Amino acid sequence: MGRLPAKPSLDQLRKRAKDLARAEAVKLSEAQFRIARDHGFPSWPKLQAYVRRVTEHGETLQHPYHQDVHYYAERALGLLASAEDETPGAREPFERRGQPLTRDGARAVVAREHGFGSWKALREHVESLVDSGEPFARAYRAIEARDPGTLETLLTEFPGLVTARGTNGNDLLGMATATCDERLSRLLLDHGADPSRGNVHGWTPLHQAAYKNLPLLLDQLLDAGAPVDVPARGDGGTPLVVTLFWGHREAADKLATHSRAPRNLRVAAGLGDAGLLDELLDPGGTLAPAAGRHRGFYRPHSGFPAWQPSDDPAEVKNEALAWAARNNRVEALKTLVARGADLDADVYRGTALAWAAATGRVAAIRTLLDLGADVNRVGTFGGPNHGEGVTALHLAAQSGHLDAVRVLLENGADLDARDEIFHSTPERWAEVCGQPAARDLLRATR
Template identity: 60%
Template sequence: MNVSLPAAVSLEQLRKQAKELARADSVPLSRAQLALARRYGFPSWPKLRAYVARVEAGAQHAFEPDPDYYAERAEGLLASALDDTPSSVAEFTRWSAPLTAAGARLVVARNHGFADWVALRRHVVGLRTSGEPFARAFHLLRAQDVAGLGALLDQFPSLVGARGTNGNDLLALASATCDERLVALLVARGADVRRGNVHGWTALHQAGYANLPWMARVLLAAGAPVDVSARGDGGTPLVVALFWGNVEVAEVLAAGGVVPRNLRTAAGLDDVASLEALWGTPDAGAHRGFYRPHGGFPSWRPGDDATEVRDEALSWAARADAVAAISWLCARGAALDADVYRGTALTWAAARGRVRAVRRLLELGAGVNVRGTFGGPGHGRGTTALHHAAEGGHLEVIEALLAAGADPTVEDELYGGTPAGWAEHNGQSAAHETLR
């Protein structure tokens, strides 16, 4: 049976244990080393020794057996550093690595305790049979095996505080599965709800991102902070939620404090009183360094121009179905067809299935066939609101747009796809039938 590997075990202690076992059992040292490795769940002594050496050096734990995963994490780390996220910039500074793709890969390799990218890849390929506890825990998370994870934590209690790739701990990885049972287990076992990864991203950010009110309540009750920024100044869990118009979790997060208080958050929360209080003040456009939830969105720099701040707020109101805020902003000159960052107000409302916002924007004069951008650079270019309503299968929105004169024959600029084609590509059969 496997036994727990002490959190503070060192190579010196490990060698001493092996020698004592060899003497006690009157066996060769190599046999005692193998027996000790297997006792701790490792297939060989070299695997155990290498693992302990990396833990002793404070290295991050690799856990995903696909090498491409680490390449993507390197790309995301570089994007975050280029957005001036302090914790990400610090990783490059730590290893004197340039802010390049190659530099990012070197940082990821060094953070895992390897000299270069090739050595990290070699290690990752063998993870499935390595016996490493963190990788085993990740496998249980992926399988959503709550009982199995609990048993592993009984054996290795220190795993709750261990850090994996890009500084993600098990709580961060559990929150990404959206399985609230796993999150509750880790919180009960003492996981640090205040901890963020190299992007500053906490489990509470993930709850906002995935629209998980119950998870947010658990994390808030355990002391998770609402004022921590990730991926740029002002990138709090609430802002992450409102970026996607995740109203349900946003209400839970806002109850813990509206941070930051600017035109974005007021619009997304449909808080007209705050819009009036902020209008014309420096706070209206403050703390807008956050503009994308991950590196899949293109680079941008939010400005402090009052027009940009106002027009951006309109799109944040639209994606949250904040009809009162939409009316208030438009009455004060917000440009209905402005594409401030990756989407007009109508496109955002259509993409999120916000039929009330769609109807109000159309009543106010939004251009139903205006082409714009949306999502990542390889996703929406030259698309209309109808493309994105079709993509999401939002039938009420599709009907409202068609009634207002939306052209179902418009082709996007990247793929030449019509709204019906987008519906078909995304498996939205009812929307495809409506548009076909």
């Protein structure tokens, strides 16, 4: 195939077609068709449309790559949610495109960011994307198929792919990181991909590796110069914080050797850093000013509901308790409770016990219960359309953490507790979520 420059020129392609037509004594339409096919496009109009979009929008263009129209509708809703809760930078595309903060406004923004004048035009393009020949979509399919051979061929034919962006500003390196395939990310880095580049939310490949708990990919990206202190989805949302949010201890411990930023109380609690805990929260329960700073990050994606952290000292301590629990930091739990943290506080989508149960942290569960946590405390967890009125037993059952289920049952967890949305018991949660061992354990306990 021919090599299409990063900044293709329609005039040059037209000239090539005329030259080919004369040299081969064929019709111009035949020459145009050959050139289009040479670049992987099914027709000259498809190649023309692609080049026009790239030429008009340049590096700001977001290339469609997913074949499901619903995917773009979800991205529009996510962008709107981020703008409404004032995530840094999320309002800028609405202002730049002159669109209101509404669903239709968000869809118009998404369409125009992809180089289309309307949502309808974007939808029609996406519906025929698989046959469009567009290189970014083909590269995405190669990544999804974990096919480094095809990806390398495309990177050679279309050198601009390494810097191109897709929906939400995601680039191919970020997508490759999400697949957990080190061969793909290594290939992109070798072709010049920038490991420090974030998407529209500031989310870098290092954030993605942290989110997925991939220590080997973290090493690869760190060796390539990926920055460790860049925030995403809010102030303080470093890759380390992303790992601690999910309780990914292995990745967190690796990142902490490079940086512990931001050095606030929830980071100290999540790492079990006794020295930093003492620095930020004295034995009398008084917080240092830095303890509650840089907590603008509170969710990794818009599937969690909007929330605004406050400077309330009780909230700062109680949130830190939940971060210690999900990371199984037993001594930090004891320190925080001794210095005023509320065992049953549900600061943001989950009590400390709920998080310990959801992540299967048995030592943390035992510690919290020994300290006096209510085993049947009802609270929230995760997305607003899922975790309302749930108990720790619901969450342990949902995730199939059998040891956590056993400890909770030993301490009086209610088998018949029902959540507020589905009105289902922990046993039913285990069944619906594909955890037959947990279901059978709960059933046998009756």
